[in-house]
Amino acid sequence: MLDNIRKTTIALKEPGAITQSIGASFVPREVLMKICSEVGALMKLELKIPGLLFIDTPGHESFTNLRKRGGSIADLAVLIVDVTQGFQPQTIESIEILKEYKTPFVVAANKIDLIQGWKSSEGCFIKNISQQRSEVQQELDRRIYDIIGELSKFGINADRFDRVDDFSKTVAIVPISAKKGEGIPDLIVLLAGLAQKFMEKQLETEIGPGKGSILEVKFEKGLGTTADVILYDGKISKGDIVVFGTKDGAASTRVRGLLKPKPLVEMRDTGDRFEYVDEVVAASGIKIFAPGLENALPGSEIYVAKNEDEEVVLKNKLSAEISETMIKTEKEGIILRADTLGSLEAITRLIQHENIPIRRADVGPVVKGDVIEAVAIREVDRYLGAILAFNVNVPLEVLEEAKSKGVPIINTNIIYSLLDQFKAWREEEKKREAEEALASYVFPAKVKILPGCCFRASKPAVFGVEVIIGRIKPDYELMKEDGTSIGCIKSIQQEKQSLSEARAGQQVAIAVDEPIFGRHIFENDILYSVVPKKHIAILREKYRLQLNDAELNLLDEIEEIIRKV
Numbered sequence: 001m002l003d004n005i006r007k008t009t010i011a012l013k014e015p016g017a018i019t020q021s022i023g024a025s026f027v028p029r030e031v032l033m034k035i036c037s038e039v040g041a042l043m044k045l046e047l048k049i050p051g052l053l054f055i056d057t058p059g060h061e062s063f064t065n066l067r068k069r070g071g072s073i074a075d076l077a078v079l080i081v082d083v084t085q086g087f088q089p090q091t092i093e094s095i096e097i098l099k100e101y102k103t104p105f106v107v108a109a110n111k112i113d114l115i116q117g118w119k120s121s122e123g124c125f126i127k128n129i130s131q132q133r134s135e136v137q138q139e140l141d142r143r144i145y146d147i148i149g150e151l152s153k154f155g156i157n158a159d160r161f162d163r164v165d166d167f168s169k170t171v172a173i174v175p176i177s178a179k180k181g182e183g184i185p186d187l188i189v190l191l192a193g194l195a196q197k198f199m200e201k202q203l204e205t206e207i208g209p210g211k212g213s214i215l216e217v218k219f220e221k222g223l224g225t226t227a228d229v230i231l232y233d234g235k236i237s238k239g240d241i242v243v244f245g246t247k248d249g250a251a252s253t254r255v256r257g258l259l260k261p262k263p264l265v266e267m268r269d270t271g272d273r274f275e276y277v278d279e280v281v282a283a284s285g286i287k288i289f290a291p292g293l294e295n296a297l298p299g300s301e302i303y304v305a306k307n308e309d310e311e312v313v314l315k316n317k318l319s320a321e322i323s324e325t326m327i328k329t330e331k332e333g334i335i336l337r338a339d340t341l342g343s344l345e346a347i348t349r350l351i352q353h354e355n356i357p358i359r360r361a362d363v364g365p366v367v368k369g370d371v372i373e374a375v376a377i378r379e380v381d382r383y384l385g386a387i388l389a390f391n392v393n394v395p396l397e398v399l400e401e402a403k404s405k406g407v408p409i410i411n412t413n414i415i416y417s418l419l420d421q422f423k424a425w426r427e428e429e430k431k432r433e434a435e436e437a438l439a440s441y442v443f444p445a446k447v448k449i450l451p452g453c454c455f456r457a458s459k460p461a462v463f464g465v466e467v468i469i470g471r472i473k474p475d476y477e478l479m480k481e482d483g484t485s486i487g488c489i490k491s492i493q494q495e496k497q498s499l500s501e502a503r504a505g506q507q508v509a510i511a512v513d514e515p516i517f518g519r520h521i522f523e524n525d526i527l528y529s530v531v532p533k534k535h536i537a538i539l540r541e542k543y544r545l546q547l548n549d550a551e552l553n554l555l556d557e558i559e560e561i562i563r564k565v
Helices: 002-006 029-043 061-073 089-100 125-129 134-152 184-198 308-325 341-353 368-380 396-405 415-438 533-541 549-564
Strands: 023-028 051-056 077-082 105-110 158-160 171-175 211-220 224-233 235-237 241-246 249-254 257-261 274-277 279-281 284-289 301-305 334-338 358-363 387-390 409-412 445-456 461-472 477-480 485-494 507-512 526-529
Touching: 002 023, 002 051, 002 184, 023 029, 023 284, 029 051, 029 184, 051 184, 077 089, 105 134, 105 184, 125 171, 125 184, 134 158, 134 171, 171 184, 211 284, 241 308, 249 308, 257 279, 279 284, 301 308, 308 341, 334 341, 334 368, 341 358, 341 387, 341 415, 358 368, 368 387, 368 396, 387 415, 396 409, 409 415, 445 507, 445 549, 461 526, 461 549, 526 549, 533 549
Parallel strands: 077 105, 105 171, 158 171, 334 358, 334 387, 387 409
Antiparallel strands: 023 051, 211 224, 211 301, 224 284, 235 279, 241 249, 241 301, 257 274, 257 284, 445 461, 445 526, 461 507, 477 485, 477 526, 485 507
């Protein structure tokens, strides 16, 4: 939706085409007027606001903390719902956040262009709806009513925006197509109208010391380390003392310079798209450069301190907040690294919800110390000795160290796949452990001697077999159907390659010292592995899930042969 307003392609750059971190864009009044000219004339709205600062927060359910930040600093919110999918877990979370912070909001019912039969065109929804066939209009209404029904579960009255009589009591739903640009003018006019009618006094506040949130900290050539900040309240000026969070608690510095992005520029964009200013008033996205910012934590709050006493108070407040987020314990658990404080909060919550213990949660790149710590954890609990890294750098030497020590580093830039990959790794570890344990037991096996495949008659007898059920390995003892032992397998080969085992469906050559082919064993004979009684009991009780039905039945058959003997 924002890409359509800005005429940008930020969404295409996001991993999974999903917002992964908070972004901000200022849309000035003249751009809003151009977008809304047609609808504004229809609704007789005079645009008074200087513009809109859009704060783009991630939509996935694991981003609750990031969305909380957006919800807590917003004057108005746009809740986007896909009309083809309806409410998702993250939609419900967003509504809870909006209710918690008492943030007024409108609903953008997106992707109306995917409704069958809909004829989409850029611009005014009010005009376009009248051009749709009656059954298509009815289908849109059905989907809108579904959204109305879901909102009613939260005690929220809602209706399509052009049917609302009292916007102070009813949440407006604007059908849009972000891809086609349809309905976006209607949405902008609605936001501007609501702001001007119901929030005029709230928006015209006294300007006090600035409050913001750090989006990103990075090195800029010619400037040094800078911080991208959303200033959501008050004012910040060149020379101000600002307090911000670091890994070691709160710190402070004096602002050396301020850069403000030009209109319609996304805060995360790079390049020569900023201008120098002496002061900035909320709400704005800004770039601050000052000494000491290299230690600033992305996701931390940043405050302007009026004096030294307030500087101390703000430092104590921020230090307490950071200590709640950063986790460091002595218990066994996974090691978590994330790029920002907000991401760390979101992922920590997600992991703790799954009852997965965390040894350490920190911001910044993966280091060798993390690998050493994971090795120690792995010795106690092999299912927890892993490093989860979100959107951070993993140096090559750290990767090599982890590989040599058998420590997995799960590194991704899509938060919701981090936990999925960890769970998949843990399941693989469990399978591997079961396989390692099974290796010490004799597995049930049934083989058939292949006709025309006697390569040597004795000492050792070498002949071809097909594994019908189970698996065979060197040192397995084989017996005939009457329980007569024919000796142990010396080796297994397939196309002149030695094998450590052969499984059901494979045809291989085996060497056995004791029998003479044509006297003790013959073509088409059926042979079985000799499974000790203790192994039978353990396989049946402890490793039943690792055996298929045919193998379990074969275990019964082998036990019966041994019992008769």
